[in-house]
Amino acid sequence: MEMRQPIDYLWTIRVLMAAKRLATMAMWQSFDRTDEIEAMVDALNKTTLTMQSIPATTLPVVKRQGKRRLKYELAVLGEELVGLIRPNFPHLHWQQNSSITDPDLLNNYAYCELIGPTGHAGSDSVRLGLLLLDRNTHYPLHTHSASEICFVLSGHARFRQSDKPWRSCPMGQFVFHDSNIPHEIQTRDDPALLVYWWRGAVVEQAQLMLNAQSSA
């Protein structure tokens, strides 16, 4: 039987350390922004965490993935982070952007801020979170002032920045989104569990561009 780990200060420090080690792994991929990785690791090193009392909440896609117990394959690089998160999956604060009204999207996506201004552990200099998308889901074009590194922990996602072509990213791949560059995410046959790191103007929320044209 899986033991539930408490969401406490020690747990969030372990999550922070695992996320830092994972971010450095992008150096070994053909990731052309090593300056961003170094800056992200530096921000993770310097942040202070304050535990925030945030209740567990769940959403349809979380329940479905919980039933499947995330048994689909996991990226080897992300094993340490997933090992910390998986026991607490139902005990995290899963939420959605209040601008989204599309019932299909609301049924098929959720995010959780582990560390950040509104996260389980508060930080005003980094955000670290999870994004869960069920299969055949399009997370719409959005932008934010913070720069962002994404990693596909499980499944398969496609990313597109501005008017560039879609990029297919199986688990184990990193993607970088520069500050204020619009980007969107899509899944097809597989669900996807992503981890994202933000640094810079992390207090500013993502702005969805729901009326923008997309070829998704």
Ligand SMILES: [Fe+2]
């Ligand atoms: Fe983003």
